[in-house]
Amino acid sequence: MAQRADPSTSAGFRALCDDLGLCFGGDYNPEQWPRSVWNDDVELMVRAGVNLVTVGVFSWAAIEPSPGERAFGWLDDVLDLLHRNGIAVDLATPTASPPPWLGHLHPETLPVDADGVRLVAGSRNQFSPASAVYRSHALAIARDLAERYADHPAVRMWHVGNEYGQLDHGDEAAREFRGWLKRRYGTIERLNDVWGTTVWSQAYRSFDEILPPRRTPYLVNPAQSLDFRRYTSDQLLLCYTEQRDAIRATGARQPITTNFMGFFPHVDYWSWSDEVDVVADDEYPDPASEHAAADIALVQDLMRSLGHGRPWMLMEQAIGAVSWREHNLPKTSGAARLGVLQAVAHGADGVAFFQWRQSHSGAERFHSAMVPHAGADTEVFRGVERLGADLRRLKPVVGHSVEASVGILFGWPSWWAGEEPARPTGRLRTLEQVQRWYRELWRRGVAADVVRPGAELDVYRVVLVPHSYLIEPDTAAALHRAVAAGTRVVIGPFSGVADRNGRILQGRSPVLLHELIGASGEEWTALPEGPTLLQVDEAWDVGAPVAATASVFAERLRSDGAEVLAMFGDGALAGHPAVTRHRFAGGRVWYLGAIVSDALLSAVIDDALQDAGVENALGEAVLPGRPLPVGLEAVRRGSALFLLNHGSEAAQVTLPATMHDLLTNSEVGRAVAVQPGAAMVLIEGLTQ
Ligand code: GAL
Numbered sequence: 001m002a003q004r005a006d007p008s009t010s011a012g013f014r015a016l017c018d019d020l021g022l023c024f025g026g027d028y029n030p031e032q033w034p035r036s037v038w039n040d041d042v043e044l045m046v047r048a049g050v051n052l053v054t055v056g057v058f059s060w061a062a063i064e065p066s067p068g069e070r071a072f073g074w075l076d077d078v079l080d081l082l083h084r085n086g087i088a089v090d091l092a093t094p095t096a097s098p099p100p101w102l103g104h105l106h107p108e109t110l111p112v113d114a115d116g117v118r119l120v121a122g123s124r125n126q127f128s129p130a131s132a133v134y135r136s137h138a139l140a141i142a143r144d145l146a147e148r149y150a151d152h153p154a155v156r157m158w159h160v161g162n163e164y165g166q167l168d169h170g171d172e173a174a175r176e177f178r179g180w181l182k183r184r185y186g187t188i189e190r191l192n193d194v195w196g197t198t199v200w201s202q203a204y205r206s207f208d209e210i211l212p213p214r215r216t217p218y219l220v221n222p223a224q225s226l227d228f229r230r231y232t233s234d235q236l237l238l239c240y241t242e243q244r245d246a247i248r249a250t251g252a253r254q255p256i257t258t259n260f261m262g263f264f265p266h267v268d269y270w271s272w273s274d275e276v277d278v279v280a281d282d283e284y285p286d287p288a289s290e291h292a293a294a295d296i297a298l299v300q301d302l303m304r305s306l307g308h309g310r311p312w313m314l315m316e317q318a319i320g321a322v323s324w325r326e327h328n329l330p331k332t333s334g335a336a337r338l339g340v341l342q343a344v345a346h347g348a349d350g351v352a353f354f355q356w357r358q359s360h361s362g363a364e365r366f367h368s369a370m371v372p373h374a375g376a377d378t379e380v381f382r383g384v385e386r387l388g389a390d391l392r393r394l395k396p397v398v399g400h401s402v403e404a405s406v407g408i409l410f411g412w413p414s415w416w417a418g419e420e421p422a423r424p425t426g427r428l429r430t431l432e433q434v435q436r437w438y439r440e441l442w443r444r445g446v447a448a449d450v451v452r453p454g455a456e457l458d459v460y461r462v463v464l465v466p467h468s469y470l471i472e473p474d475t476a477a478a479l480h481r482a483v484a485a486g487t488r489v490v491i492g493p494f495s496g497v498a499d500r501n502g503r504i505l506q507g508r509s510p511v512l513l514h515e516l517i518g519a520s521g522e523e524w525t526a527l528p529e530g531p532t533l534l535q536v537d538e539a540w541d542v543g544a545p546v547a548a549t550a551s552v553f554a555e556r557l558r559s560d561g562a563e564v565l566a567m568f569g570d571g572a573l574a575g576h577p578a579v580t581r582h583r584f585a586g587g588r589v590w591y592l593g594a595i596v597s598d599a600l601l602s603a604v605i606d607d608a609l610q611d612a613g614v615e616n617a618l619g620e621a622v623l624p625g626r627p628l629p630v631g632l633e634a635v636r637r638g639s640a641l642f643l644l645n646h647g648s649e650a651a652q653v654t655l656p657a658t659m660h661d662l663l664t665n666s667e668v669g670r671a672v673a674v675q676p677g678a679a680m681v682l683i684e685g686l687t688q
Contacts, residue, residue: 017350051086055092060094083153095160109128112169116215127166146247202221280312296342310347317339396662436466440605460482470500509522524553537567543624549597579591602625628651631651
């Protein structure tokens with residue numbers, strides 16, 4: 001990689017927020033509107049307290065109407081207008097959506113899917129990340145933009161491309177993939193060994209014979225598939241870094257970023273996050289999901305963790321409904337407000353929407369926007385004004401982070417390898433398990449970081465490993481060190497199964513962890529439909545009786561010294577442990593040899609949190625069976641306590657002290673009721 005993110009420009013986002021306060025705005029696409037509308041736009045932005053807009057994400061055709069031409073005049077005027085009105089700009093390179101002429105003149109710039117179909121212009125994102133011609137055109141426009149605007153006073157941030165995630169199986173992708181494999185393996189013999197090509201007569205004589213995993217008669221080699229995913233993530237990263245470096249080479253000093261997409265399946269954000277000056281994310285939780293609030297909190301904790309705890313930016317979200325689901329339930333303006341405050345609670349120093357003004361045409365004509373078709377005399381826009389006012393009051397949280405005592409292990413290659421086809425069950429899904437486990441923390445008000453494989457883990461009191469199919473020796477060693485130092489670790493089923501290339505580790509499982517666990521397995525098995533009964537050990541104090549069942553997947557385990565907290569009561573595994581607990585040096589390890597019921601999972605997590613002495617955001621010890629009121633989210637960011645009621649009942653909370661609500665600028669006593677849909681941001685001892 002040419003250069004990493006630059007520490008001085010990483011600090012640039014902090015400086016920007018010290019200057020502006022929390023960033024607030026949205027994607028601004030003035031090229032869709034006549035100039036007369038621009039003046040209204042800016043007037044409304046000022047009214048709402050918008051201080052940062054992203055310009056140019058889809059402006060390639062407007063800037064380069066024909067190959068090599070540059071039409072910058074309109075953009076000069078937009079940037080000048082915004083600057084005159086005190087609105088900063090996050091200027092995008094428009095490289096996510098090439099104009100039709102590029103694919104027309106150079107069909108090789110268009111991506112090819114796994115079935116060999118070349119995708120064409122008429123939508124967006126039609127580029128091959130492997131195409132040399134695409135990349136040179138993208139670089140040229142990024143460089144010219146940066147040369148022209150690096151010193152423009154409106155430009156305070158750069159936004160490269162948009163939501164990198166394109167897949168391509170074409171001939172140029174094949175060439176780049178082969179180069180990537182050569183760099184990784186050196187020789188074809190090594191590749192054959194790692195990929196296990198003796199199976200099904202797949203041995204390659206040279207790298208030239210290797211193809212991306214295109215349509216095959218039957219199952220693709222899972223190691224080939226895993227490497228193609230790694231290559232795809234790296235190739236997309238190259239598209240980002242080369243534009244970033246071109247911008248930097250013009251002398252631009254602003255922070256540079258691109259927008260992530262939460263747990264996006266095609267890009268390994270752990271390998272990207274140190275390449276951006278500020279982590280930025282696009283979040284579109286489905287209002288129809290009962291778990292939306294907890295699941296998006298997990299994404300937000302991932303974003304904070306990707307940036308090593310530093311403030312991040314919520315780059316895109318919907319103010320109401322999106323338009324790309326089959327059935328698009330809108331957020332109410334109250335829910336949109338809670339969503340914004342939630343991002344800030346989890347460490348965001350900026351929140352922006354897609355988009356500023358709703359498009360009258362095009363595929364997103366029904367996607368909500370800050371200024372809807374009906375204009376500013378609307379509930380939506382009044383909600384936007386209210387948000388601007390709220391965010392101004394939260395300036396004291398800028399720069400602060402969330403201290404978490406729990407870490408959740410998650411890595412993309414493990415997710416990829418763990419979901420290749422042809423497993424004991426296709427119903428064990430990594431992200432689902434991570435979400436289930438995280439929700440247990442969320443409803444207790446316990447803060448968590450998401451932790452990358454290989455990181456040191458002893459900084460956490462509790463580490464959760466919901467499902468890590470791949471566990472490499474460095475992660476296994478970090479787990480051993482952490483437990484030795486007193487950390488409590490809870491490990492879920494089908495973890496530590498394979499090595500980094502997806503090759504199944506030989507021996508009783510999990511091969512690298514069974515001494516730590518004090519139990520080991522010899523068979524992975526799908527369970528029959530319906531719940532399988534488990535018996536909970538009577539000596540295990542879990543507060544109240546627990547509905548203990550397993551479903552979908554289990555392991556044939558035996559205890560090698562661990563206590564058995566629950567065992568199979570019937571079925572083929574009757575009498576075998578399902579949940580174990582083991583003291584190892586200064587710490588303790590729980591192992592779940594099955595997908596267990598929510599109640600049992602909750603009891604295990606309570607046990608570990610209590611054993612480790614973890615406290616919730618209110619400063620209370622976590623006690624078995626005592627979560628926060630339903631729907632209440634409690635997060636401590638720096639010294640500010642965020643209470644957000646996503647539920648439908650008032651939540652009664654006892655605060656550690658009398659506090660001051662930044663949102664209402666008033667004192668609150670120790671006993672507070674947080675109304676449904678309401679929020680408080682409380683700090684101790686403020687005298688304003
Ligand atoms: C994002 C994208 C935006 C807009 C938005 C709609 O994926 O970056 O340009 O399309 O979705 O929800």
